[in-house]
Amino acid sequence: MNAVPDDRPAFPGTPLLLDVTIRDGGYVNGHEWTVPQARSVVRTVAAAGVPFVEVGYLREAASGPLTPSARCEPDYLEALAAVAGATGLAVMVRPGEVSPRAVKGLADIGVRMVRVLAGRLGVDAAVPFVEAAAEEGLLPVVNLTHASTHSAARLAGAVARAARVGARIVYLADSNGxxxxxxxxERVRAAVEAAADATVGFHPHDNLGLAFANTVAALGAGARAVDASIGGIGKGGGNLRLELIAAHLVRHAGADLRLDPLMDEQVTAPVRMKMILDAGAGAMMTGMLDVSLEQSRGFREQAAVRGYDALLRADAYPAPSLGGTAIG
Structure with missing residues (x-):
């Protein structure tokens, strides 16, 4: 699979694939990937021929050896870039947690993409980061979170706005699965129509066991970029399994990807098991009721008191309101 060209993302035969094992999988292990573990993941993803790997959140520097993926300091990024080969590093930015100035110099230490979260379709807050990324020669990307809580028309409007301010890829994130x-x-089709020269991407979650089916639907509707993780590691019910979508793209889109490195990967096994043990029925129910990660504590408290059956019935759980910090 070729790297993204300089003029604009264009994937005539094969959608762009981005691995989110480290960043999204950090919600499972508290972002406590060690640098050797993160290097192993990056090495595996690179060996599989995946063009991009997202390695954490860009935040202010903090003391202590743990949670390097929660702040992406230069020494951490340099250590990962050393084993990334042709695979580009991506970092996630949440407006309000760091200044756009933090983007400066990232290209010199191996970063090629900056993804900016736009919670509540707040594209305006993402603009300074999009502009800063473009100035640094990085690929500027906007992630519109909680796509299930917005109509196709509202999402299309936000996609159009993100494209106008310079986002080269705009992802719709099914944050609640x-x-x-x-x-x-329906949402992707409307987004594609509104995207102008930008590429539309899809970030699935698997709370209902539909991450792969939703991704196939998104690709059929015109999405040209997809997020996935090794073993489906991620928050809530997990993500789309990287090995599954890679196999699909090899068979049905002629992708130049390799499965053996992904199938043989072992470093993430404990985190995969933790996700399975921690998620359970709760992840399925939060997906069914469109409950966000920010609301999940209140949901668990209600489930403990009232039981899942009561919450599943009509109007048993209040309609979600996206309070708190948006998460992709």
Whole structure:
């Protein structure tokens, strides 16, 4: 799979694939990947031929050896870039946690993409980071979170706005893992129509076991970029399995990807097991009821008192309101 060209993301035969094992999987292990573990993941993803690997959140420097993926300091990025080969590093930015000045110099230490979270479709807050990334020669990307809670028309408007301010890829994130394939296709189709020269991407979660089906629907509706993780590691019910979508793209889109490195990977095994043990019925229910990660504590408290059956019935759980900090 070729790297993204300089003029604009264009993937005539094969969608762009981005690995989110370290960043999104950090919600499972508290972002306590060690640098050797993160290097192993990056090495595996690079060996598989995946063009981009997202390695954490860009935040202010902090003391202590743990949670390097929660702040992406220069020495951490340099250590990962050393084993990334042709695979580009991506970092996630949440407006309000760091200044756009933090983007300066990232290209010199191996970063090629900056992804900016736009919670509540707040594209305006993402603009300074998009501009800073473009000035540094990085690929500026906007992630529109909680796509299940917004209509296709509202998402399309936000996509158009993100494209106008310079985002080269705009992702729709099914943050709550609540979308069904027909809903995914409707939202992606509207986004593609509004995107102008930008590429539309899709970030699935698997609370309902529909991450792969939703991704296939998104690709069919015109999405040209997809997020996935090794073993589906990620928050809530997990993400799309990288090995599954890679196999699909090899068979059905002629992708130049390799499965053996992904199938043989062992470093993430403990985190995969933790996700399975921790998620359980709660992840399925939060997906069914469109409950965000920010709301999950209140949901668990209600479930403990009232039981899942009561919450599943009509109007048993209040309609989600996106309070708190948006998470992709």
């Amino acid at each position: 609540s979308l069904y394939p027909h809903e995914t296709a």
